[in-house]
Structures are given as C-alpha cells and as structure tokens.
Amino acid sequence: MSGFAGSATLMMGTPGAVLQTTSQQIQQQEWIPTLIHKRITTFRYLQRCFQGGMVLYNTALVSEQEMRAIWTDEKMQRRSQQYFFLGTSLATILEIPITGDCLKALTNVLQEYDHFAAAESRSKSIFSKSGRKATSDGRTFEExxxxxxxxxxxxxxxxxxxxxxxTLCDMIGLLYEKLWEQQQQDKLWNFQVLESFQKIDAKFKKILTTMYKELEAVSRDVMIQEFAALDPLASTSMALHDDDWNSMKSY
Known part of the structure; x- marks a missing residue:
C-alpha cells in the first residue's frame, strides 16, 4: 500500500505558510494554481471512485456493490446528511463574483459545518436546532x-x-474551478485573501483525507479478499485434503 499512500499524498498537496511581504506574495501566486489544480484533480478522481468501477490508485478495483456492502445507508445516514447540507450550502457560493466575498462566504459555511458536525457527533438527534436562522441578540452559532x-x-x-x-466531490471540484478562474482574473491576491484561502483549503483537505482513508480501507478489504481467493491453502478443496491426510496419519 506504500505506492497508494504516496500517490494520495502527492495529489493532496500541502499548502505552505502564508507569506507577508509583497515579493513573497507574488511568488505565492505561482503556487496557488498548482495547489488548486491538485485539489480539482483529486476531488474529480474521488468522485469517479465513489461512482464505482475505478481501480483505486492502481491497487484494487472497487465496485459500487462492494462499497455499498460496507457503507450501508443506515450506517452512514448521519454522514450523508452532513455532506448533503454542506453540498447544498456550497452551491449558493458559485454565484458570488468577487473573490473576497466568495472566500468569506466559504469561511462562514465551513465554520458552521465544522460546528454542526461536531455537535451532531455528540447528539442523538441530527435535527437538533436545525433549520433556523441566527438570532438577533448578537450570540454566535456556537452558543x-x-x-x-x-x-x-x-x-x-x-x-x-x-x-x-x-455529488459533494463534484461540488467541491466546481468551487476549486471557480477559485482558479478568479485567481487567473485577479492575478494577485493580497495577504487577507491568501490567508482565507489557506484556511479554507485546510478544511477541504480534512474532508478529502477522511474520504481517502475510507476508500483506502475498502480497497484494502477488497485486496485481502482477492488474495484469499487466490491462496490454495485457503480453498475448500485443500481443507478436505488436509482432513484426508490427518485421517491417514491415524493408521
């Protein structure tokens, strides 16, 4: 699995520290499109993997049936709801034309998503205090x-x-494509925009890592099953031969 992990690490990428001087910011612009392209490529690849029939990083052919056998709808319903809420919330951001406003909206959505996911992991009801808008008394959504x-x-x-x-992978891929187009138009992002982008990217990378680890676990199970099927010592016929040999030893 070392090749699998190495390929995934390369595609995920690791953002560098946000730099503060103007010359360093200019140098940063060359790094941003590369990272955005990696994110687009990875989320599009995961999208196809979740649709089934993909050889995951040249290790195992994972079918939709095999994924469904492990990730049943009942078992994954809470995660499905969280991903659905995030995806529908991200869809509204695609229409925001200004980079700063877009990143601000992304920041707010992802902050609330993190809080919601953490709160629901501690709650028995996924709809606790759901569907309401913020109160006007100045209290935050954390409160x-x-x-x-x-x-x-x-x-x-x-x-x-x-x-x-x-679908969530598709939506995140569309968002990164939008950010790539805006970065090409803006040419130079200031420090505040760079800092916002880095924080947002870190949150999406966390989601990406979770998806990748789960797919890796599924592919590992598939490979173990395939190797077991090829192992003659694990076959039923060999087990019968062993019984015959033990019977012969008693004579």
Whole structure:
C-alpha cells in the first residue's frame, strides 16, 4: 500500500505558510494554481471512485456493490446528511463574483459545518436546532446552535451515501474551478485573501483525507479478499485434503 499512500499524498498537496511581504506574495501566486489544480484533480478522481468501477490508485478495483456492502445507508445516514447540507450550502457560493466575498462566504459555511458536525457527533438527534436562522441578540452559532449560512433542514427521505458523497466531490471540484478562474482574473491576491484561502483549503483537505482513508480501507478489504481467493491453502478443496491426510496419519 506504500505506492497508494504516496500517490494520495502527492495529489493532496500541502499548502505552505502564508507569506507577508509583497515579493513573497507574488511568488505565492505561482503556487496557488498548482495547489488548486491538485485539489480539482483529486476531488474529480474521488468522485469517479465513489461512482464505482475505478481501480483505486492502481491497487484494487472497487465496485459500487462492494462499497455499498460496507457503507450501508443506515450506517452512514448521519454522514450523508452532513455532506448533503454542506453540498447544498456550497452551491449558493458559485454565484458570488468577487473573490473576497466568495472566500468569506466559504469561511462562514465551513465554520458552521465544522460546528454542526461536531455537535451532531455528540447528539442523538441530527435535527437538533436545525433549520433556523441566527438570532438577533448578537450570540454566535456556537452558543445558539442556529446557523445562518449552513442550510440545515429536516429531510422527508433517506439519503444514498455513495451518491451524496460523489455529488459533494463534484461540488467541491466546481468551487476549486471557480477559485482558479478568479485567481487567473485577479492575478494577485493580497495577504487577507491568501490567508482565507489557506484556511479554507485546510478544511477541504480534512474532508478529502477522511474520504481517502475510507476508500483506502475498502480497497484494502477488497485486496485481502482477492488474495484469499487466490491462496490454495485457503480453498475448500485443500481443507478436505488436509482432513484426508490427518485421517491417514491415524493408521
């Protein structure tokens, strides 16, 4: 699996520290498109993997049926809801034309998503305080559990985890494509924009890492099953031969 991990690490990329001088900021502009391209490539690749039938990083062919056998809708319903709420909230950001406003909206959505996911992991009900707007008394969503940017609501149906995750990868890929286009138009991002982008990218990388680790676990299980099927010592026929040999030893 070393090649698998190495390939994934290369595609994920690691953002460098945000630099503060003007000359360093200019140098940073050459690094941003490269990182954005890596994110687009990786999320698009994961999107295809979750759709099934992909050889994951040249290790194992993971089918949709194999993923569904491990990630049942009942088991993954909480995660499906979280990804669905995040994806629908991110969709509204695609229409924001100004880079600074776009990154500010992304920051707010991701902050509320992190808080919501953490709160729901401690709660038995995924709809606790959901679907409400922020109160006007100045309290933050951390204090109230009410969200202004994250679209949380009660759903009248259960979600398909595989489809929901694949769609979220598509949505995040579209957002990075939008950021790439804006960066090409703006030419130079100031320190505040660079800092916002780095923080946002770190949050998306966290989601990416979670998806990657889960896919890695599935591919590992698939490979173990394939190796077991090829192992003659593990076959039923060999087991019968062993029984015959033990019987012969008693004579």
């Amino acid at each position: 109230t559990g009410e969200y202004s940017y994250l679209e949380v609501r009660t759903l009248p149906f259960n979600l398909d985890y595989i489809i929901t995750t694949s």
